[in-house]
Structures are given as structure tokens and as C-alpha cells.
Amino acid sequence: MINFHPDNALLAAYAADTLPLSMTLAVSIHVEFCPACARRVAEFERQLAETLLIGEPQNEADEPVFDEMLSFILQQPETPIVQEIREPTIEIQGQTFWLPRSLRHIARQNWLQMGSIGRSRLLLEDQSGGRASLMYLSAGAAVPKHTHRGLELTLPITGAFRDEQGEYIPGDFVLRDGKTDHQPQSAEGCLCFALLDAPVHFTQGLPRLLNNFGELLY
Ligand SMILES: [Zn+2]
Incomplete structure (x- = not known):
């Protein structure tokens, strides 16, 4: 639920x-x-x-x-005609995933792989500066502990992830501000919609290396 x-x-x-x-x-x-x-x-x-x-x-x-x-x-017609120019599924690492209707017509960049985390940026003309992506955590993946300088929204589409505050399933609208630091991980793998309004800031590990990685995730 x-x-x-x-x-x-x-x-x-x-x-x-x-x-x-x-x-x-x-x-x-x-x-x-x-x-x-x-x-x-x-x-x-x-x-x-x-x-x-x-x-x-x-x-x-x-x-x-x-x-x-x-x-x-x-x-005006009662239901707008939505032209879906893309497939209702996407393929990531040889697996096929269902995509929500609202995402199907949005163009994406190619997947960028960083260890067990993949990201494909959505090409949106967004004046707010927010950056939306599809993220894929492979089974067993853990994102290093980090905070956010701005807002971070994560919404699982398929699979689940957990952090110190709980476990999140498809449809959960997980909105975080810059005050929490957390370490998301996924045992079975998780495809998410992610929205950030500032780069991720890592608090543990090798800050210089990881914070370059944070810029990449943004
Ligand atoms: Zn709801």
C-alpha cells in the first residue's frame, strides 16, 4: 500500500x-x-x-x-488525445520495465551507468531548474550516504528501495529537503522517477570523488 x-x-x-x-x-x-x-x-x-x-x-x-x-x-473534447510516441516499456540491462503513461511521450537521454546506479535524464523544458531523470538501482545497489542542498523527490516505478526512514514501493511520493541525510538501497533492484533541484551532496566516503559523482546524478 x-x-x-x-x-x-x-x-x-x-x-x-x-x-x-x-x-x-x-x-x-x-x-x-x-x-x-x-x-x-x-x-x-x-x-x-x-x-x-x-x-x-x-x-x-x-x-x-x-x-x-x-x-x-x-x-472541447472531454478527454485530451495523448499521442504516445514511445513504447509503454523500456529495456534496462536486458530487463523490460513498464512505464507510467505520463512518462511514455517524454524524450530521454541514453543511460549513464555509474557502478550499480544508472541514470537517464528526461528532456524537459523546465524553467524551475529542476532536473528529472529515470534512475535504476541494480539489485543490491546502495547510494552512498548523502544530503541534499535542495529538494529531492524519488518515486519508485518498479521494485522498492529503503533508507533509514523506511521502505518505499511503486507510487510512493518520497519528498526530501536538504535537512535529512540518508542512504538509499535496493535489495531487488528499483526503477525510479527522480527529481532534484540541486546536486546531491555526499557526507561519507571520499567527498571529492563522490561529490563529482553527485554532480553526475543531478
Ligand atoms: Zn496519493
Whole structure:
């Protein structure tokens, strides 16, 4: 069962479409896994639509414009046509993995392998500076202990990982700020969506070597 969810502020901002692109993507992946958050988003959208439509026209002259706008909105197709130009699966190290719908049409860089950790950056035009990637921890992989100078979001897609605070399964929305240091590891292997807004900062081991590695992970 999914234990970690975006908070209400994040879900409301997602419904209002005011989040940076990489965070919008993160929330939409979670919503694919989580019917409870999907219902909350639908409720925020309904409230927003009500707020937009509740205002009575100021005077008679405004009415035609309002009616025109309303009929234009009602004419829009109910479900947007999503063109999926990529396969619903990807292959990593000879294994095939299912991909959430929201990720399928997003172009990616080739996999960059650093020991037991692989990363493929998603090519998003994100003005916020956030960097989104697919990460793959091979079975038995452990990321050296590190903190974050900014925000780190990790969302398992297939497989699980754990750190000092717990275990995370597909759909878990694991959002960390710069205050925690942790050591993620995966016994069986884990494909994740990862979003960072600053390079990872390693606190243990060979700092110079590892912090170059942190820049690579970002
Ligand atoms: Zn949720």
C-alpha cells in the first residue's frame, strides 16, 4: 500500500496547473498509482471550475462574451488525445520495465551507468531548474550516504528501495529537503522517477570523488 503522498497544497497546485513541468510530471505519475489522490485532484478541479463559473456577469453587455466562452469550453473534447510516441516499456540491462503513461511521450537521454546506479535524464523544458531523470538501482545497489542542498523527490516505478526512514514501493511520493541525510538501497533492484533541484551532496566516503559523482546524478 502506498504510504507517501503529495500534500494538499501540491495536489491543489497540480489541479490549477501552476507547478513547474517536472513537478507536474511527478504528481501525474503518483496519481496514476494512487486512486485516493486522483479523487482529490478531481475534487480540486471541480472546485476550481465552480470558482471560475460562479461569478454572475457584471452587466447585460458581458453576457454574450460569457456565453461564448462557456460554449467554447463545452465544445472541447472531454478527454485530451495523448499521442504516445514511445513504447509503454523500456529495456534496462536486458530487463523490460513498464512505464507510467505520463512518462511514455517524454524524450530521454541514453543511460549513464555509474557502478550499480544508472541514470537517464528526461528532456524537459523546465524553467524551475529542476532536473528529472529515470534512475535504476541494480539489485543490491546502495547510494552512498548523502544530503541534499535542495529538494529531492524519488518515486519508485518498479521494485522498492529503503533508507533509514523506511521502505518505499511503486507510487510512493518520497519528498526530501536538504535537512535529512540518508542512504538509499535496493535489495531487488528499483526503477525510479527522480527529481532534484540541486546536486546531491555526499557526507561519507571520499567527498571529492563522490561529490563529482553527485554532480553526475543531478
Ligand atoms: Zn496519493
